[in-house]
Amino acid sequence: MSSAEANPMRPYLGRLAGIEDIAAGIKLFQVEMTGPEGQAAFSEYKPGQFAFVSAFGAGEAPFGITSTPRRGSLVEFAIAALGHVTNTLHSLEVGDPVGVRGPLGNWFPMEEIKGRDIVILGGGIGGAPLRPVVHTILDNRVDYGHVTILWAARSPDLLVFTEEFDDWRATPDLDVHVTVDRGEEGWTGNVGLITQLLEQVNPSTENTVAITCGPPIMIHFAFLTLGKLGFNPEQSLTTLEARMHCGIGKCGRCNMGEKFVCTDGPVFWQSDIVGFLEGLL
Numbered sequence: 678m679s680s681a682e683a684n685p686m687r688p689y690l691g692r693l694a695g696i697e698d699i700a701a702g703i704k705l706f707q708v709e710m711t712g713p714e715g716q717a718a719f720s721e722y723k724p725g726q727f728a729f730v731s732a733f734g735a736g737e738a739p740f741g742i743t744s745t746p747r748r749g750s751l752v753e754f755a756i757a758a759l760g761h762v763t764n765t766l767h768s769l770e771v772g773d774p775v776g777v778r779g780p781l782g783n784w785f786p787m788e789e790i791k792g793r794d795i796v797i798l799g800g801g802i803g804g805a806p807l808r809p810v811v812h813t814i815l816d817n818r819v820d821y822g823h824v825t826i827l828w829a830a831r832s833p834d835l836l837v838f839t840e841e842f843d844d845w846r847a848t849p850d851l852d853v854h855v856t857v858d859r860g861e862e863g864w865t866g867n868v869g870l871i872t873q874l875l876e877q878v879n880p881s882t883e884n885t886v887a888i889t890c891g892p893p894i895m896i897h898f899a900f901l902t903l904g905k906l907g908f909n910p911e912q913s914l915t916t917l918e919a920r921m922h923c924g925i926g927k928c929g930r931c932n933m934g935e936k937f938v939c940t941d942g943p944v945f946w947q948s949d950i951v952g953f954l955e956g957l958l
């Protein structure tokens with residue numbers, strides 16, 4: 678029995694192998710797991726799973742994992758500086774130790790949706806858990822149909838993973854559409870909400886799955902717009918954030934009706950959370 682099985686609240690030790698500014702106030706942290714148990718735990722994880730990252734002395738917070746094990750052994754998290762734990766993480770430097778507890782939760786059913794067209798809607802840093810979805814599609818391109826990516830942020834400086842757009846756009850049968858709520862000097866792209874862009878792009882619903890990730894209010898309006906375009910709740914997936922403490926179904930802090938976001942999710946079909954999403958708004 679590993680020590681993590683003995684105490685699931687105990688993090689594995691890691692070391693910051695890389696820190697990159699990827700948008701205003703958002704950094705990409707690359708964590709090298711330093712012990713054999715952590716390396717084994719993070720040798721296999723799936724798109725959509727999350728983990729708690731701890732800054733020693735400050736506490737821990739949950740984040741969607743934004744890497745895939747296929748692309749390397751470093752475990753990546755895109756983190757905005759928004760509170761005590763995240764501000765402390767932002768103050769760390771390459772080489773500093775961190776704790777990582779996970780991988781936790783369920784994942785996007787990438788096997789189940791093989792052969793289908795896919796619409797991906799990423800809002801702000803909410804796009805971070807969708808990067809592993811995009812990478813899985815890119816690395817297994819023949820397994821999926823046409824892919825439409827809609828990527829949005831409040832302003833251009835908050836768009837994440839922009840340096841990967843060329844790579845995404847070079848992929849056959851894959852379109853990338855980008856929009857910002859507010860443009861700024863020099864911005865020549867779309868200005869408007871992601872839901873307006875979705876209506877313009879108007880993807881076919883035929884054999885299609887939509888995957889949305891962002892703030893709850895964006896997910897709410899994305900679901901409404903998808904519904905208007907003919908998508909039914911069995912065709913739409915999302916991943917939810919919730920007030921989490923344990924991440925392992927023990928504390929009840931993340932409950933949504935009878936479901937726990939940490940163990941029943943964070944990935945849900947829209948049809949499974951009808952009536953609950955509104956409670957997160």
Ligand code: FES
Pocket residue numbers: 920921922923924925926927928929930931932937938939940
């Ligand atoms: S975070 Fe404790 S039950 Fe989900």
